[in-house]
Every structure is written in structure tokens, then in C-alpha cells.
Amino acid sequence: MRDRAITLNDIAKKLNVSTVTVSKALRNHPDISITTTKEIKRIAEELGYTPNIMARNLSARHSNTIGVVVPKIAHFFFGSIIEKIYDVAFANNYEIILMVSEEKAERERKHIQTLMAMKVDGIIISITQETKDLEVFDIVRRRGVPIVFIDRVPEIKNVNTVLVNDKLGAFRAIEHAIKIGYRKIGHFAGYTNINIGKNRMNGFKEAMHKYKVEINPDWVIEGGFGENYGYESFMKLYKANNLPDLIFTVSYPVALGVYMAASEVGLKIPNDIDVICFGSAKVQKFLSPPLSCVDQPTDKIAAEAMSILLENIEKRDEGFIPINRVIDTELILRGTCIGDEKVE
Amino acid sequence: MRDRAITLNDIAKKLNVSTVTVSKALRNHPDISITTTKEIKRIAEELGYTPNIMARNLSARHSNTIGVVVPKIAHFFFGSIIEKIYDVAFANNYEIILMVSEEKAERERKHIQTLMAMKVDGIIISITQETKDLEVFDIVRRRGVPIVFIDRVPEIKNVNTVLVNDKLGAFRAIEHAIKIGYRKIGHFAGYTNINIGKNRMNGFKEAMHKYKVEINPDWVIEGGFGENYGYESFMKLYKANNLPDLIFTVSYPVALGVYMAASEVGLKIPNDIDVICFGSAKVQKFLSPPLSCVDQPTDKIAAEAMSILLENIEKRDEGFIPINRVIDTELILRGTCIGDEKVE
């Protein structure tokens, strides 16, 4: 037989007080005397009362809940960010509703609608690689739902963003590559319609120009941020017998795709073909060879985003001043893109 | 200025019908004529109506939402499972509320309470390594909320479970190790108070016994499923100058911890110390050396769990017959634990 959930009313009846008294007591409202409050809490505990969140949120018109939308989840970057967001949320008594768009703009749109319908207090989002229709974000803004964009952001003015310094990070990586002697440098660029793709590309270009290294357009390929794209792009160049000496990939998964492809056709990294990537993962150190990368401090990104969001939620009725934070990256050299120290 | 959300009432007023008519029309209720339904839907679209999920759920006493609780998220195993769960949920018009317990039983308990308070239609959970108090699961049962335990399950009778064949998987790995000549075999066992730890341990023991290989208790260490535990356990043995020849780890992260520790003290895998692990990750192939493992088919686990849960939700008022599914594993040999083919 199924237990019905205990409601405020059940407690109220038992103590011969009104439901509102119970509601207030459980929220430590000063209206209610200490003795009554204690008694109510005792009974609530005894009966195993848990508030009906739906009713509470409906009544309160907010939810103590934050919506998080990411394009992928089984990836180190997003996984780490999400974990940190959960930590901060938990510490501040917020629930997290996580939605995964799977890089599909349509799903993303639906998710955001759902989050608004759920009356989340705020949203943290990293958009998909194909997000173009920005109308939904306008609706979010008009509804007054605080939102913070992280890492991948749309081209909208006056929104909160937490970004990494993509351009500078990419620039430094390429600068390093040129300094250790590389001239034939390719770039698997993801999609440049999105900021991270565009800025990493710009960093790449700027370094190439500064050091007067020619960019071979055949070696600059767009297509995505996932493994399959890295794999396919590599294969395309390989089959055309037109591989550069070094490939700078827009993400860690893309580099993994290159690893897979290279291993499949029997090319050795870093000697036959070298790789460096933007973005990090805990295992990179143990790849064969250990993958050098531009490291993004995920904890910092997540913590910043949460801090901005919570601030926004608290002051949601005051004037909105967008905050744009840029987190710096670090070039971590391991077993790839290290020039003379190259493993033989 | 902030837009108020459009409600059923707004649509109703515009068309001079009752809110109920609108509600029914939007749900394609046969009460409403096709013409009216069409007109209502048109206006709803035009005004950008989205239902208030709080109100809907409160009224309907269910939520079309499934709660998922996992101990970790930035891990390949759980990441993959979650991704698949999302896919199936999306296809069936369910929302997912994901909660991460961070291996803390206390958080887990709170999460489950919250999920019930949110009136989720069902729960999929993989419990923490320290979950001992099972009372909350009893409450779930009494509330009649369908629940499916995956991978890590508590010791409760009559619940739905989707497990991998931990014992057989471990047995096969150790059997293989013995066959290629290993005798000094250690096991970093996680926690054996939990099924996956216990069963993998049993598989280990059974293989050792069957082939009459002595188990050195110094080499069998408990402590957790994460990287730090693998690292620390390795270091402990290393400092005692008492390393086995092969370590069988209870999870992939534990193996990674061993990789880290071994690399730190300058021991080469697989020659100085060899490793094989339970559980897989996409990158294992590219580790140095590629890590051999007992592969768990995550997609299958997730799909099974969802199928059982959805079935349970649909038939929640009929008698409950627990389903216990066991998914088979596969031994994948790569660059570790391969005996004579060992890399020199």
C-alpha cells in the first residue's frame, strides 16, 4: 500500500493550528513563538514531512534551482565544470537541473524553454556548436531570468559571460610551435561561427602572421569539436597525401580523434605528425605520447559563473550590469610539440 | 521591463473560451472540436505560451521527470550512462533531473528526498561507495516511486537492478593473468561493502583459488574507486618495497592513479609493474601503454535501466515484480597484462 505524502495540513491538524502557522514555523518565521515552532518541527520530523517542491515553487514563483545546459557531458571539460557547479550550488542551498543538448540547437532551445517553465532562478549555459537562432535568449532576458554564458557564448551584447582567453591561449601555443621550428602548421578549428572556434582561430592566425609563417588553407579545416571530426579531418588530409607537420586542434576530443586516426594509419606522434590541443583532461599526461595543451582552469570558470549568477539572482530587481570575465590559460608542454626534445 | 509568462488564461480570454477548454485543446483532448483546437494552438504559438511546469505537476501529481543520482559525473562510466539515459528520456518525452552525490551518502539521501519532493515519476540510481543507511530507499518504496538501481546497488531484496556480471568479469581477467604466467597478483578492491567491490573481489578470489595461486593479503587493499585511492595504495606498497607483479584494479580511475604513481616513481608499465582494470574509457586505447580492461557496455546498462523504469512507471498501479538484469562484460586486451607479447 502506498503512503500518501505528508502535507502541512496533516501537521496542522495534529496540533490544532492553521497550515500557515506550520508553514511559517518550518521556515523560522518570527511570527511564530519559539515553543510552537519547536513543537511543529518535532511533529514534522516525526511524520517525515518533506515539502512539496512543486507547490512551494508555484506559490513562491521561484524554485531555488539553477538550470545548467551543456552540449556534452561525457567530456572532461564539461564534466569538471558541472561537478564544480554542483559543489557551489549545494553549498548555497540550490538545486541543479542539468540538461544536455548533445550539440543540437533544437534540443537546446527546448531545454531552455523547459527550464523557464520550471521557474529556475537562473541559468548557466554553454551553447552548442550549431546554435544560430538566438531568439530564445531574448525571451530569457525579457523574462528577467539571470543567465551566465560560459566558454561557448552567442554573439549577444549585454550578457554575463565567463570565457577563457582563447585567442591568447591559441597564440601562445602557435608561437611556441613556431619557435621550436614548425612551419607547416594546420588547425582543426571546430566551428568558427562560435566564439571559441573563432578566437582560437584568430590566435592561430595572429601568431602565424606575426612570425610571417604562411597559412596553408588546406590545413585549416572546420567541422566540429568532437572526436569524429578530428578523425575525419586527419583522414581527409592523409588520403590527399597532404599532412602538415603539426596540427593544432580546437579541443581535446579533436586531438583524440587525431590520435586514433594516426594510430590507425601507422603514423607516429610526435615524429611523423605532431599535435597540440586547446583544452585539457586529466588523462592527457598518460596518453602515448602525453599530449601538450592549452590548459583551461575549469574550477575557476565554474566558480566565477556561479558567483556571477548568484549575485544576479540576489539583485535581480536592481539594474542589470553585465559582467564579462576572462580566465587566463596556461600552456602545458608534455610529450607533443616539444621540438628537439622530441621522443625518437 | 519584465514580461510576465503567458498562461492558459491569457489564451482563454483572447478567444472567449474557458481556461479548461484551452488546457484540453493543447492536450488534444477529444472534448474539444478540431477547429477550436487549431485556433487555440495557433494563438498559443503566437503568444509564445509555455506551460507552467510547477502548476502542471502540482495538479497532475506527477512530473514526466526522471531523477538520476550518480556518485560522480566527470568519469567516463557515469558520463556515458547519463548521456544514454538522456537520449532515451528525450525520445520518450521525459525530463531528467541529475543529481551528483560526490560519493557522499548524506548528499545522496538529501538528493533522493528532493527528487521525491519534486514528484519525479521514477529514479535511476547508482549508490555511493559509503551508502549504508538504507532507510531512504524504504521510503521511496512506500511512496510507490519506481526505482532502478544500476551498477552499484544496495543490499535490498525485491528491487529492480541492472548490473554487470562483476564476478565473472573479474574472474576472466584474473584467469587470463594467471594463464599468461602471473602469480604475484594484487587487487585494489575499492570497497567490498558494496556489490561491485564485493563481486569483483569474489571473482578475483575464485580465479586465484581455482588455479591454486596464493593470495597475499598485503596486496589486497580496500579504499575507494577514485584516482587518489589508486595512487595512495600503490605508493603504500611501493614504500614498503612490496609490490606485486600485476595489479587488478576495481575501476578505471584507480588504474589511472596507479599510472600516475608508477610514472612518478619511475616504474614502467607493464614491465616493472603491470595493470589491468575493471571498467572502460574511450581513451584507454591511447594511454601509455594502452590499458587492458574488463569492458562494461554502458549503453546497454542505461538502455536496460530506462526500459525497466518506463515499464514500471506505466504499470505503477499493478503488482510490482522486480526485474534483475545482468549485463555481460568483455575482456579487452591492449598493452597491459599481455604476457609474452609484453612491450620491451
Place this chain on the structure above:
DNA sequence: GTAACTAAAGTAAACCTTAAAGTAATGTAT
């Protein structure tokens, strides 16, 4: 022509909580 049915709506109540306003009893200031 009337009973019985059907289609297409409408009304009332419920889901559970919270915010706002009201009340009664007691205390305080002038």
C-alpha cells in the same frame, strides 16, 4: 414528439504552499 444519446463546451474543486491582510490579546507611551 419525446426519450436517449453525443459533441463541445463550461464550472467547481483540488493539488500544496506562501504572501498579504486581518484579529485578538497584551503591553507601552503620553
Place this chain on the structure above:
DNA sequence: ATACATTACTTTAAGGTTTACTTTAGTTAC
């Protein structure tokens, strides 16, 4: 002694939707 505050409650209403029941008009059956 009167006006005003304070304390500890209660009552009322609202939040947006759904479910169960009712109404109205029109159709069919004989």
C-alpha cells in the same frame, strides 16, 4: 484613559494547471 505597538496567530486569496462533474444544444430513434 486613550492611542499606538507588538506578539502570535488565523483567514483569505493566489499561483496555473488538471480532473471530475455539469450544462447546453443538436442529433438520432422510434
